[in-house]
Amino acid sequence: MSTDPATHELLHDILKQVSRSFYLTLNVLPAGVRDQMGLSYLFARAADTIADTDLIDRGQRLKYLNQFRAQFQTHKIDWKAIQEIQAVLIPHQKDSAESILLQRLEDCLKLYETYSAGDRERIQWLMEVLPNGMEMDLTRFPGESAGQLTALSTLDELDQYTYYVAGCVGEFWTRMVCAHSPEMARWDVTKMSTMGVRFGKGLQLTNIVKDIARDLHNGRCYVPEPLLQEAGLRPADLLDEDNLPKFRPVLNRLIQLAMAHLDEGWRYTLAIPRSEIRQRLACMWPILLAGETLKRVLVAPDLLNPAVNVKAPRGTVYRVMAITILTCANEYVATAYWNRLKGILSEP
Known part of the structure; x- marks a missing residue:
């Protein structure tokens, strides 16, 4: 993973904006995994935000959840797909933290691209499995x-x-x-x-x-x-x-x-x-x-x-x-x- 201090600071700035409590908890983790866990949390919360935006219908939520999950199934981010998710969902956020997270989703994915192949593979696995629970909520x-x-x-x-x-x-x-x-x-x-x-x-x-x-x-x-x-x-x-x-x-x-x-x-x-x-x-x-x-x-x-x-x-x-x-x-x-x-x- 990149050890660029600017990259590290960018991630922690996003975490503090999205969840101060999680950011403080994150600091107890060993330094070697702190950033990976923090970024994974942001991706999981973004998926959850997409699934829980009840001001748009379930079919659309399911579409955008799978659209987001697809970014972890390829070696290249589809930036247009991410911008579509942002354009549709940001106006419907009742919570300012969720809105900030969606606004900074591109920053999160750019950070993800700097990670080692092994860390990306582990995050890819998580983001393939975890959204199944959100999909289950929407369909079950x-x-x-x-x-x-x-x-x-x-x-x-x-x-x-x-x-x-x-x-x-x-x-x-x-x-x-x-x-x-x-x-x-x-x-x-x-x-x-x-x-x-x-x-x-x-x-x-x-x-x-x-x-x-x-x-x-x-x-x-x-x-x-x-x-x-x-x-x-x-x-x-x-x-x-x-x-x-x-x-x-x-x-x-x-x-x-x-x-x-x-x-x-x-x-x-x-x-x-x-x-x-x-x-x-x-x-x-x-x-x-x-x-x-x-x-x-x-x-x-x-x-x-x-x-x-x-x-x-x-x-x-x-x-x-x-x-x-x-x-x-x-x-x-x-x-x-x-x-x-x-x-x-x-x-x-």
């Missing part, structure tokens, strides 16, 4: 409101979805760090990629259960119908907050599935050499915070209220960061914390 869920609510059909379909939108990121992360860190080069990439996939799936399942009410009101039920049927429920029943007690056995099953994936992610984290403190922190934080979030989801009395945002409070975030940083990502201290969360969330 035809409506955009509670009146057009649609549910996934099977647990396998849910598993496939979580792979597309997050599991593949764990695989991508593993491939990238193994390529750039001499310590990580000793890893069995295939084995650790499989563990990384489960890590990502656990994080996505956490997002699904905590955001369930808002997704339902946007026409999307990620809880497979057979699970609901076992509890005597239909997808539309989850729009009634009074059905939360009846839904709790299904919710608990999804939490257990998320925790099983996250526990595999914890084993992944502890396999990172102790000398790689930054990488350990970058893995410990999302797992511990996912556990803290699931702890709150488990007992939330208003989980089916779309106005309520169930998440770990800022004080908890700071505590997790302080404990892990001050102990230099010590596995005994952090694992004791994780085991306490597992005990709380263990199946009754």
Whole structure:
């Protein structure tokens, strides 16, 4: 990859404009992969922005999503196609950060062209797989409101979805760090990629259960119908907050599935050499915070209220960061914390 300071500064300028919080989190990563991860985040978010621009119809969104994805399937960027995406979508952005990202999409792709062949190949792989989840949202869920609510059909379909939108990121992360860190080069990439996939799936399942009410009101039920049927429920029943007690056995099953994936992610984290403190922190934080979030989801009395945002409070975030940083990502201290969360969330 290019080590041109101007290239580095351009990327970080875009990141700060698009997501200050992600930019600050990015700084914990090892320098050797920081820029690649940052640029990949921008590409993933751009694809998500295209898919979520609900002021244009689904057919157009799908067209432009595939048009964007096509840029990673060739050795030459189609600049006219990118300019078309910008011209159509920028006027419809409600969020200034999304608008800025689309405006600077050409800059991002020019930076991508400066990367090594290996890094481009890894990003190409990610951008071939990740948009499948966005395409699934556009095609599997035809409506955009509670009146057009649609549910996934099977647990396998849910598993496939979580792979597309997050599991593949764990695989991508593993491939990238193994390529750039001499310590990580000793890893069995295939084995650790499989563990990384489960890590990502656990994080996505956490997002699904905590955001369930808002997704339902946007026409999307990620809880497979057979699970609901076992509890005597239909997808539309989850729009009634009074059905939360009846839904709790299904919710608990999804939490257990998320925790099983996250526990595999914890084993992944502890396999990172102790000398790689930054990488350990970058893995410990999302797992511990996912556990803290699931702890709150488990007992939330208003989980089916779309106005309520169930998440770990800022004080908890700071505590997790302080404990892990001050102990230099010590596995005994952090694992004791994780085991306490597992005990709380263990199946009754």
